[in-house]
Amino acid sequence: MALLGAKTFQNYIGGERMDASSGGTFESTSPANGDSIGTFPLSKAEDVDQAVAAAEAAYEEWRLVPAPKRGEVLFRFGQLLIDQKEDLSQLMTREMGKVIAEARGDVQEAIDMAFYMGGEGRRLFGQTTPSELRDKFQMSVRTPIGVVGVITPWNFPVAIPSWKMLPALVCGNTVVFKPATDTPLLGERFVELLTEAGVPPGVVNIVHGGGGAVGEALVRHPDVRVITLTGSRETGVQVLKAAADGLKHVHLELGGKNAIIVMDDADLDLAVEGITWSAFGTSGQRCTAASRVIAHAAVYDELAAKLVRSAERMRLGVGWEDDTDVGPVINRRALEKIHSYTEIGKDEGAKLLTGGEIASGDGLSDGFYYRPTIFGDVDPEMRVAQEEIFGPTTALIRVSSVEEAVRAANGVKYGLSSSIFTRDVNKAFRAMRDLDTGITYINAGTIGAEVHLPFGGTKDTGNGHREAGQAALDVFTEWKSIYVDYSGRLQKAQIDTSS
Ligand code: NAD
Secondary structure: OOOOOOEEOOEEEOOEEEOOOOOOEEEEEOOOOOOEEEEEEOOOHHHHHHHHHHHHHHHHHHOOOOHHHHHHHHHHHHHHHHHHHHHHHHHHHHHOOOOHHHHHHHHHHHHHHHHHHHHHOOOOOOEEEEOOOOOEEEEEEEEEOOEEEEEOOOOOOOHHHHHHHHHHHHOOOEEEEEOOOOOHHHHHHHHHHHHHHOOOOOOEEEOOOOHHHHHHHHHHOOOEEEEEEEOOHHHHHHHHHHHHOOOOEEEEEOOOOEEEEEOOOOOHHHHHHHHHHHHHHHHHOOOOOEEEEEEEHHHHHHHHHHHHHHHHOOOEOOOOOOOOOEOOOOOHHHHHHHHHHHHHHHHHOOEEEEOOOEOOOOOOOOOOOEOOEEEEOOOOOOHHHHOOOOOOEEEEEEEOOHHHHHHHHHOOOEEOEEEEEOOOHHHHHHHHHHOOOOEEEEOOOOOOOOOOOOEOOEEOOEOOOOEOOOHHHHHHEEEEEEEEEOOOOOOOOOOOOOO
């Protein structure tokens, strides 16, 4: 595969490749087997300053490029992603571990976003309304904001940058991008392809490095008007505080503790399939992962037994082998955190039904593999039912009514995704109304968002914004209301009431 070979990479600022000003570097390694993926600049605030200056300079021209032309760049980018889909997917399964079918899905999501947002170049709709005065015209238009700081996690290393950068660009903003230090090469490839698609120098810049140095410098930089971050709740709070003095626009997509409700009338086999996919796909490292299963008492035992069988059938291994169901988790720290929650669950009195151990042997010892883990008899207040574990662990909770199920589902600080399996349309509609999450699925798991609907969550999952769909445009534009008076006299709104 052309992309591997453990090369040394640089930042890309104002159309130029350059090392970090300090000369420092860090290495990206595969969580699957420890292979080196590449060496990247360990940047600092000075590098961020340079990148922001380049983005600021490029903004003056980019904002004036007609939006349909900006959209055409995204169409070309979408086509390049199609051409490179297999290479990018192979790289992804190596750099961050997800299995190859899911890696292809990750790239496909960026392709979908490129074409959706490319089309936005010919929409970016505003409103026209009648005036209360004669001979007066009025409308609202979206205007770009300026330099956008894009800070992303490693778990959707192509899809998430596309959710942020593509709407930012079509709206006429310029970007400084800081990808996660676990997936710098995918960030690099993303920017290379944008450049190949025709994004001019300075419009997209990439600065590699850690959250504390590069991320925080970006958030605090006075010339960065918008920060869009996907990450943990803790990082979101830090970013919001750091951005407060500059009164920045801050868009946060944070954690989840998503629940699947299984009612007594559910199709249990379908539910088991949905839970297995949602709880253990991407090794449970999705913000929308189902880390709780809330089951009606009448089906609890049968569901638990079927789920355990399903989890135990899953094959762990490197993601690029077609018969692998569960790849590695991202790094040693994550592996240790996931395992610590197994100990916490046991100490709290939850019953470990399967898994609960670091997997080794059969070629797994060089990577970070954790067995799919299911806890039974979980009380909704236990830490394993409240805190984001971000690994292949799910907690089974027993309830006796749909009301109790919804109460348990809502009884966490996060509000990203939720789901209910039921054949009763009344229960389904009650759940659609009452589940306090940004996304709800009926008779499907907690994952499966499409790019043309808003994506994001309530409560501590974010700060009221949404990614994707039309909602994304609100993050990357300001509204301007324009009044044109062609009466030839000074008409006064609210005062000249007789016209
Ligand atoms: P993280 O919060 O550790 O890091 C996210 C990004 O923020 C990284 O690029 C990191 O370097 C940067 N960062 C860290 N500290 C920073 C600071 N003080 N200032 C600026 N930037 C900083 O998260 P992660 O481990 O990479 O990703 C997992 C988390 O992301 C989980 O909580 C998951 O739920 C969440 N997530 C949410 C969504 C969503 O759409 N809601 C999607 C995917 C992941």
